[in-house]
Amino acid sequence: MHRQNLLAKLNAYTPTTEGESRAHGRMVEFVAAHPNCFERRLAVGHITGSAWLLDATGTKALLTHHRKLGKWLQLGGHADGDPDVLAVAVREATEESGLTDIRPLSGDIFDVDVHRIPAHGDTPAHDHYDIRFLLQATSDDPIRISDESIDLRWFTHAEVPLLDTDDSVLRMNRKWAARMAHSSGSEGLSASSPQDWQIP
Secondary structure (H helix, E strand, C coil): CCCHHHHHHHHHCCCCCHHHHHHHHHHHHHHHHCCCCCCCCCCCEEEEEEEEEECCCCCCEEEEEECCCCCEECEEEECCCCCCHHHHHHHHHHHHHCCCCEEECCCCCCEEEEEEECCECCECCEEEEEEEEEEEECCCCCCCCCCCEEEEEEECCCCHHHCCCCHHHHHHHHHHHHHHHHHHCCCCCCCCCHHHHCCC
């Protein structure tokens, strides 16, 4: 029963590209087939929760230069048994940024991806079935680099494509840019009225 909420969210979600559609199909099959899909000890792979985290103005996204993977990526990590993947995304964003005032802009899924994690030490190569949510920091408190990061920075949507990153990050960046354009009719979002561009 603990998987039903995630399966309902996945079934309600419509992927935006062919690649994301393939990842979505794999994820639905994986969650349905593995009652322990939220557990890190499931060696073939496990569910992770991630955040596309915006600043208080909605005009910058926070990315981490991941220490193990060596790329600029969204914040996120293992569910470790927690079936509430949105709560996982908020927790991981908090831990990896040092920010304490973070809120979801929607309970709906923002993006999905399945990516291969290379072997590291005693941990064999495996897949991360990653569920992403759109979150926002509600203050301009300073960020803090965690042990998992080489660096941590805010980027505008125009800067993200210039980074060493992966296709799914670029896809999330395009989704964010499209939402900004749709919500504001311009390149930016109003800092004074974030409620006007929340995802319904």
